[in-house]
Amino acid sequence: MKRALITGITGQDGSYLAEFLLSKGYKVFGLRRRTSTPNYENVQQVKDKITWISGDLTDLASLIEAVRISDPDEVYNLAAQSFVAASWPQPLATGHLTAISVTNMLEAVRIVKPSARFYQASSSEMFGKVVETPQRETTPFYPRSPYGVAKVYGHWITVNYRESFNMFACSGILFNHESPRRGLEFVTRKVSDGVARIKLGLKHELRMGNLEALRDWGFAGDYVKAMWLMLQQEEPDDYVISTGETHSVRELLEVAFSYVGLDYQQYVVIDPEFVRPAEVDLLLGDCSKAKEKLGWKLDVGFKQLIEMMVDEDLKRVRAENNAFLLVN
Ligand code: NDP
Ligand code: GDR
Numbered sequence: 556m557k558r559a560l561i562t563g564i565t566g567q568d569g570s571y572l573a574e575f576l577l578s579k580g581y582k583v584f585g586l587r588r589r590t591s592t593p594n595y596e597n598v599q600q601v602k603d604k605i606t607w608i609s610g611d612l613t614d615l616a617s618l619i620e621a622v623r624i625s626d627p628d629e630v631y632n633l634a635a636q637s638f639v640a641a642s643w644p645q646p647l648a649t650g651h652l653t654a655i656s657v658t659n660m661l662e663a664v665r666i667v668k669p670s671a672r673f674y675q676a677s678s679s680e681m682f683g684k685v686v687e688t689p690q691r692e693t694t695p696f697y698p699r700s701p702y703g704v705a706k707v708y709g710h711w712i713t714v715n716y717r718e719s720f721n722m723f724a725c726s727g728i729l730f731n732h733e734s735p736r737r738g739l740e741f742v743t744r745k746v747s748d749g750v751a752r753i754k755l756g757l758k759h760e761l762r763m764g765n766l767e768a769l770r771d772w773g774f775a776g777d778y779v780k781a782m783w784l785m786l787q788q789e790e791p792d793d794y795v796i797s798t799g800e801t802h803s804v805r806e807l808l809e810v811a812f813s814y815v816g817l818d819y820q821q822y823v824v825i826d827p828e829f830v831r832p833a834e835v836d837l838l839l840g841d842c843s844k845a846k847e848k849l850g851w852k853l854d855v856g857f858k859q860l861i862e863m864m865v866d867e868d869l870k871r872v873r874a875e876n877n878a879f880l881l882v883n
Pocket of ligand 1: 635678
């Protein structure tokens with residue numbers, strides 16, 4: 556039975572990856588940090604099948620212990636401060652968590668189990684103010700936020716450990732991917748949750764930032780399969796994972812609101828609070844390398860993804876509201 560250690564397992568990607576690896580017969584170990592209120596929402600269905608290890612990205616001793624306990628064949632390093640907008644007010648925490656902690660994890664693997672295969676969650680945010688379109692593995696980086704800068708460090712330190720210590724270390728340059736488990740502050744989920752609340756009469760406006768930003772949005776459930784495929788190859792390498800389509804935030808609003816029979820223009824208010832100090836205007840990935848070498852493909856398209864998220868939020872908000880009405 557193969558053994559995998561996942562950091563960031565309580566997040567969106569970690570939860571889909573855990574389910575996927577369990578379905579493949581893996582023994583899954585999940586690193587969990589101490590929080591005042593435990594947060595298992597995303598992993599509810601598989602919580603009891605995961606072997607939990609207490610640890611924090613910033614605490615090398617705990618990561619060494621996590622690798623020792625799990626004795627992994629594969630390590631998926633997904634944990635990070637992952638919200639771009641939060642990286643301006645918290646640049647140093649973002650640097651510690653999203654950049655330096657990658658070295659902590661690589662060191663833990665190098666010291667305890669250097670033969671383990673390592674996946675680093677790199678990001679299309681590294682392309683930032685894009686130098687070419689579409690973006691591919693060879694496109695130079697030009698990050699536009701403290702988050703993007705931190706991810707560039709994480710990417711290069713992963714490449715460096717591969718080249719310095721001959722470790723099987725891969726970096727997946729993933730473009731935006733979403734799901735009903737996406738954090739509520741990210742734009743797709745903010746919109747699907749907002750649409751559900753407006754449709755149910757619980758909210759009357761949705762305050763947004765830059766509607767012209769263009770993103771290449773895919774489904775998280777498809778993207779975690781690419782992570783696994785990267786670690787099954789003969790040689791470690793880096794891959795872009797994307798849909799090859801780009802859509803604006805405005806289009807996202809149109810699709811989500813019209814799905815429930817509403818016109819977004821009657822509800823959306825532009826609020827400078829959600830406009831970023833520096834924006835990534837356009838992302839569009841070319842994932843032909845992943846398609847050819849990994850045989851990776853995506854199943855869920857943009858419209859289907861957004862409608863799935865609206866459906867799930869309608870169900871959840873309706874149930875929460877009914878429960879509230881019953882109690883009060
Ligand atoms: P989430 O924000 O949903 O999950 C982040 C995870 O990191 C959570 O499990 C969180 O734990 C954990 N974490 C944060 N800080 C620490 C810490 N100090 N110690 C241990 N764990 C910690 O992110 P996603 O699932 O969306 O993304 C996964 C990774 O992929 C991230 O590195 C992200 O930057 C990267 N990425 C994501 C993309 C996307 O579109 N989703 C695209 C490209 C890259 P807790 O639950 O306790 O907060
Ligand atoms: P992003 O995702 O920054 O691309 O990073 P996010 O969904 O936060 O923003 C996408 C685009 O939407 C614009 N936008 C708004 N964004 C938010 N969150 N809220 C708003 O109200 C709003 N209005 C407009 C943003 O300006 C931006 O252009 C995500 C994260 O998952 C990263 O961890 C990951 O690395 C990248 O995707 C790839």
